[in-house]
Amino acid sequence: MKLQVTQENLAKALSSVARIANSRNALPILSNVLLKTENNRLSIAATNLDIAITHFIGSKIEKNGAITVPARLMQDFISNLPDSVLDLELTENKLKINTDKYHSTINGIPAEDFPVMPAIKGDNLWNIDAKEFKKALSQVVLAASNDDARPVLTGVYFHAEGGNVIAAATDSYRLAERKVGKSKEAINFLVPASAAADLLRIISDGDKEVAVTHDEQQVLFQVGDVTLVARLIEGNYPDYKKLIPSKFETTARLTRADFLNIAKVSSLFARESAGSITIKVEDKSVSINSIASQVGENTATADAEVTGGGEVTLNSRYLVEALNAFSTEDIEFCFNGKLEPCILRSGSDPSYLHLIMPLRS
C-alpha cells in the first residue's frame, strides 16, 4: 500500500468511524480501524460486530493494499497534524506516515484478521432527505429502551403504512412516533437504537440524501461517502397504536418555551420523589406542583388555552425530554384523567407525536 491523502479528509473519516472502534471490544483487533484501497479511493472502516461504519475518501494511490491500525492513536495523531498532504506507505505491517515535518511509524495488524460483515442482498428500498431524516430519528430514538430484557424495545421500528414511512420507539413508559417520508415498498424492520444514535452522528449538515437498503438480517444506510451497516433486531414489535387515545377530555395549548420552563424548574423540586410532578390544567393555565418534604415545594404556572380540565402526575424527566424533542413554538398537551396516557403534539407539525404514561399518584 502506498498512497497520498489530505490530512483534512483522513481526519474527518477517522472521526466518523473511530467511536465504534473505541468502545470496549472483546476482540483486540476491533479497537483498530481498517484502511484499504478500493477503486482508487481509500476506505476507513470500524466495526463492533453489531455495527460497521465505512468512510470512503479520495486518494492518489500508487500501490494497493490494506492494514489495520489502532483507532485511538491514529485518530488523535492525524487530527493533530497540520492541514497538508500525507504520504502513507505500508512495509511489513508497519504503516509509515510522512509529511515534510512529521515522520511516524504505526504498528498494524494484518487486514486479513479484520472481521467483515456479510454483504447485503437486496435493492435500494427508500431514499429520504438527510436533514428531515436526522431530525425525525433524533425525535424518536430518545424513547427507545436501554433495558436488554426486552430486546425489541431497544430498537427503532420502521414500517410503511398507506405510503408513509413511520418510525417509532417505546420503552413502555413513553412512546415517540414520527412520519419520515414516503415509500411504496413494504417496509418493516427494527434498527438497534445504538445504531440509530451512530447514524445521527454520521449525518452532517452538508448531506443531501440517505439511501436505505435491507435484507432479513441487516440494514444499510448510505449517507454521502459513508455507509453504516447494522444487524437488525429480531422479533415482532408490539402493536403500539392501540395505546394512543383517539379522543381527549382535556387539552391545553401553550408555548413550548413556557411549558419547558415550568417543567424544568419543577423537576428541581422533584429530585427526592424520583421526578414525580403533578400537572394541573384549569381555566386559562397549566400549573405544575412538585413537593420535596426535606427541601421545600414549588408551583409554577404558564398561560394556556384550555378545553376541559384536570390533573395528571408524570415523571418530570420524560416531560422535559419530550418538550425538548419538539422544535415547534406551540405545543398541545392532552389527557383523559389520571390513569390514561398523556399526549404531546403540535398543531404546526402533525407528523410527530409523543406519549407519556402517567405515574400513579
Add this chain to the structure above:
Amino acid sequence: MKLQVTQENLAKALSSVARIANSRNALPILSNVLLKTENNRLSIAATNLDIAITHFIGSKIEKNGAITVPARLMQDFISNLPDSVLDLELTENKLKINTDKYHSTINGIPAEDFPVMPAIKGDNLWNIDAKEFKKALSQVVLAASNDDARPVLTGVYFHAEGGNVIAAATDSYRLAERKVGKSKEAINFLVPASAAADLLRIISDGDKEVAVTHDEQQVLFQVGDVTLVARLIEGNYPDYKKLIPSKFETTARLTRADFLNIAKVSSLFARESAGSITIKVEDKSVSINSIASQVGENTATADAEVTGGGEVTLNSRYLVEALNAFSTEDIEFCFNGKLEPCILRSGSDPSYLHLIMPLRS
C-alpha cells in the same frame, strides 16, 4: 427577612459562591449558602472552612434577616427562573420565593449555625489590575503540587522583591514564576492553589482591580462585589531561585504554535512511556522523538533559530502545559545538557518564566 432582588443578580451571585458549597463537606450546613441582609444589600456566602466567598448584590430590603438554604437547589432553581424581580420572604426558617408565575418554598437552616471565618486585621496591602492578575495567576497556579505530603508546595507563593510583587509555584518537577505588579509593602504569603483556582473563577472580564489584604492567618481578595477569604499555608517556601540557571549552552527560538504542535503530536506516541519525549536541538531546527514499542514511533520537526545544540528528555505533559500557559507568539527553549533544568521564556514578555526538570533518559 423580606426583600426584592433581580433574578439576574441573584443567579450570578449564587453561581460564584455555590461551587464552594457543592464540594463534599463534612458538616451538612456547609452545603448551604448564607443569605443575609447587610447595609441595604444582600450578601450571598459559602465556605468550606478553608475558603469563604461572599457576593454582595443590590436589594430592596423591607425587613432585615438571614437564613441558609441548600446551595445546589437554590442555584439550579434561581438560574432556571425567567429574568424578573423576585420576592424573598422568610417565615420560620422557610424561605418563600415568589414571582407572578412561580411560588416556591425552600426549607432553610438558621443562619446562627453557619460558621463564620474570623475577620482580617490589617490594612489594604496591594492593588493590581484585575486582567493582569488573572492572567498571571493562571500562568503560575498550574505548577503547584496536588500532593499534601509537602503542604508548602500546594500553594502559590507571593513575595515582594525590589518593589515588584512576584508569584511562584512549584511541585519540584516544574516551576512557574511571574511578576504581578508593584508594591512597596513587605509581601510574603502562601495562598492554597485551590483558593487561587477559585479566585480565577471569580474574576470576570468586567472587573477592574483586585485589592489584597492579609494578616498572619488569612488573605482577603476583593474583586468588584465579591470577596474571597482564604486560610494561608504555614511554613517557609523553598529558595527556588537557586534552581534557575543563569546561563545556557543551548537556546532555540521558535514560534510557540509550532513547538506546541510537535509537542502534542509527540505526546500521543509517549503514552506507553509515561509521557517521555526526547527533544533534539540542532542546526536550524527543534525535533521531538517519541517511541512506543507496541504502537510505533514518531519524529516531528519545527524550524528554529539555534545557539549551541543538544538533547534533553522531558515529560510531554509538562511541556504542552507550559507552552499553553504562554500567550506570546515566540518562545525560547534553553538548557544545559541532559541533567539540568530546562527553561521556557519569551523575548516579548520577560515577566514570565517556566522551568521543567528533565527526565533521566
